[in-house]
Amino acid sequence: MDKAQIARMLEEIGVLLSLKEDSNVYEQRAYENATRALNGLDGDIEQLVKDKKLKGTPGLGPTIIKRIEEAINTGTISFLDELRAQTPAIKLQMLRLPGIGPKKINAIYDHLKVTSMAELEQACKENKVAHLPGFGKKTQDKILEGIDFLSKHTERHRINVAEHEAEQIRAALATLSEVVRLEVAGSLRRRRETVKDIDIVLSVADNADDAIRMKIMDFFTSQPSVATITGKGTTKSSVVLHSGIAVDLRVVTDSHFPYTLHHFTGSREHHIPLRRRAQNMQMTINDYGLFKIVEGKEELVPCQTEADMYAALDMQYVPPELREDMGEIEAATRYALPDLITEHDLQGIIHAHTTYSDGKNTLKEMAEACIERGYSYIGITDHSKAAAYAGGLTLQELEEQWAEIDRLNAEYAGRFRILKGTECDILRDGSLDYDDEILARFDFVIASIHSNFQLSETEQTQRMIRAIENPYVNIIGHPTGRILLERAGYAINLEAVIDAAAEHGVCIEINANPARLDLDWRYVHRARDKGIKVPIGPDAHTLAGLDDMRYGIGVARKGWLRASDVPNTMDAETLLRFFQERRNKKK
DNA sequence: GCCGTTTTCGGCCCGACTGTTTTCAGTCG
Known part of the structure; x- marks a missing residue:
């Protein structure tokens, strides 16, 4: 039983917990955090357990440490076995449908008792899903589209494929005179080895009106590589390319650009502790700004770049590649990040x-x-x-x-x-x-x-x-x-x-x-x-x-x-x- | 389930968007 195996078990517990009827998202998150904490540990896990070295590792509390010990001693985690026994396979499959999450999955399962994607598709075609409480025609259509999409596309794409597609679109957008700043964000900017979709953030002049934004969106959605348009507004548009990769474009005014770029670069795991740090410093971060809370009111901390944002949080600039919550926040607060190779x-x-x-x-x-x-x-x-x-x-x-x-x-x-x-x-x-x-x-x-x-x-x-x-x-x-x-x-x-x-x-x-x-x-x-x-x-x-x-x-x-x-x-x-x-x- | 420079209990990042509602839950990034 090695670390990776146990980490996979903890991760599976997290996923299965999310599908429980009375699930607690924080309990689920605790297992996600523990998974990463375990993967980041150095040394042989059996030895670490034997030496009682796990205690004190951030993200590993008494309950999860017990589960890790159980995995090592017995080769299995009874809590995981119980969850597996309780969770119908179809619920896990439905988790892959875009726009459908645990709550809707449980509603569908409880009311319709479907046991396969084929049965779910049939139920949608018989208009049964649209009549469930909290559901409607649009949700039903979205499920059908999702089933169709999953049958056609793999979930992830290699970085070179995604980068090629992103670069084509970026270069096209760069020709528009209204564009002030433009950058590919998301996991591609973080240089992940595979990516699910492409995020592009673009800024226009602060006085630009909706007509200018719409012109950009029209240009974006009419690119030759676009197969279908899945959403279109003045701030966000989404498309799926012929290659099967989804692309989101966000248009903001230039004063918002660094905050939005930072937000859509992620990762989510990096943002959670970063925002906690902001909170501790009486600040708050969202897509549109970094705010200092003064007498209960939010005052924008003006930033020209992401580097300004990190400086405002009294920490070193964290390059996108490091934003994975793998120790970079702690190192950045000590100004101890490495000078990365280029x-x-x-x-x-x-x-x-x-x-x-x-x-x-x-x-x-x-x-x-x-x-x-x-x-x-x-x-x-x-x-x-x-x-x-x-x-x-x-x-x-x-x-x-x-x-x-x-x-x-x-x-x-x-x-x-x-x-x-x-x-x-x-x-x-x-x-x-x-x-x-x-x-x-x-x-x-x-x-x-x-x-x-x-x-x-x-x-x-x-x-x-x-x-x-x-x-x-x-x-x-x-x-x-x-x-x-x-x-x-x-x-x-x-x-x-x-x-x-x-x-x-x-x-x-x-x-x-x-x-x-x-x-x-x-x-x-x-x-x-x-x-x-x-x-x-x-x-x-x-x-x-x-x-x-x-x-x-x-x-x-x-x-x-x-x-x-x-x-x-x-x-x-x-x-x-x-x-x-x-x-x-x-x- | 984890965690603690006000806390061992009561919080846990944050907001947009969507679709379903008639004020909000669920999902997503």
């Missing part, structure tokens, strides 16, 4: 493929594309021989690649450098796909798992740790193997992997491919705290793949990384020395 800090690329294995572009094309993008080196890492599916390189092919690299490096004469790397398969038993004599000839080695995903967590973790112990390994590639929205990662104890990497001076990469974004940002923070260096690699198989670095930067920032935590902010010489140091230590 794309500008990167000097080179580590982890890219060429036509020698499964890449689509040649060595030279990849190098030239890096030069164009302002990088001073690229670490080429084609697959190793076991990766037959990906055209892994034999020793003979390695010799050819190395010769070509030497030739090109001579041509570049120090202006640019290609590093000889490999993405070497970690074999089933944790040994590497090349012998040490070959590994020693690379400038650096990334070790990755590409096979035997089905091993048990213990076996997979041991396999990974054995690879980490190999003195030639510099970096662990995509440590969980997850493919976002498609495939969960293989079972592995990431904490144990992080501890082993810290002990042996091995880096763990942030794979910047938007389908991976692995190491997950929630663990990046933890790895950093253990002193692990975290390179950002695009895992590029094409020239365009090199542009994925931006997503890796987002994950790095979400993981609180500074430039000094990321090896590819070093110049080539320093980086090579850094990689070499590990081998020297081990010999």
Whole structure:
């Protein structure tokens, strides 16, 4: 029983509580908070429980600690089992319908006793739902639309897909002369790995009238990417794009812009403690302002930017990526937030493929594309021989690649450098796909798992740790193997992997491919705290793949990384020395 | 269910929007 499993149980309790007839939203929220508190804890949960270390953790009170102990001792939480037994599956399914929440779900269930979405759809078509107390025709239609929508669309979208759509719309809106400020907000601005919808906040001059607002809304809802308009007013309009992503546009006067941008950037979890802090300082925050309460009256605290808002709350500016209630508020009040890495800090690329294995572009094309993008080196890492599916390189092919690299490096004469790397398969038993004599000839080695995903967590973790112990390994590639929205990662104890990497001076990469974004940002923070260096690699198989670095930067920032935590902010010489140091230590 | 620079009880972020009502509950972000 590990932390993640218990956290999932607590989360499920929260969801099931919301569906109880006499539910208490604060009890439900307590379980949500506890879920995050638990996920943020460092160390082995069984040990923490044994040592009675949970007491005092914010968000974990006596009741929930008892439930955690029960989960560890018995493998189950009886309270959760009871809730599961009490909750019909259809209620959980209905929770996914937009505009329908626990109260309406219970009303539908109690009166109509539907047991499936098909039965609910039938009941709507027979006009039964519209006649329930508190319901009407519109709600019934909304349920039908929701059932239709869910059958067509997945719930979330990868960041690159959402960002592309958002950028098209943002660029179009930016052409309007009435627009003063314009920004994409929401989880996209926070650089979450997947997003549910796109939020855009736009400001007009403070004296702009409704006609100007409506002109903007008309322009927005008539964009070619818009499939359906789901709401349209002078302050807010909502659409669904052909790609299935929902987009909300909010139009405010420019003096409201920072407050509205902040509000719609979220996260909700960040706002709750932030507003509590405001309250303690006799202030209140809403979508339209930050107010000081003086003799019972609200006085606007004038802010030009979000930074002004945080300053008014006597705290450091919190960059959007950190707004997840993962310790940033407490750190900001101590003015102790890290100076986060930016794309500008990167000097080179580590982890890219060429036509020698499964890449689509040649060595030279990849190098030239890096030069164009302002990088001073690229670490080429084609697959190793076991990766037959990906055209892994034999020793003979390695010799050819190395010769070509030497030739090109001579041509570049120090202006640019290609590093000889490999993405070497970690074999089933944790040994590497090349012998040490070959590994020693690379400038650096990334070790990755590409096979035997089905091993048990213990076996997979041991396999990974054995690879980490190999003195030639510099970096662990995509440590969980997850493919976002498609495939969960293989079972592995990431904490144990992080501890082993810290002990042996091995880096763990942030794979910047938007389908991976692995190491997950929630663990990046933890790895950093253990002193692990975290390179950002695009895992590029094409020239365009090199542009994925931006997503890796987002994950790095979400993981609180500074430039000094990321090896590819070093110049080539320093980086090579850094990689070499590990081998020297081990010999 | 958690929590405490007035509190161990009585709060818990805040407001807009929608649809159903005739003053408000539910949902959402």
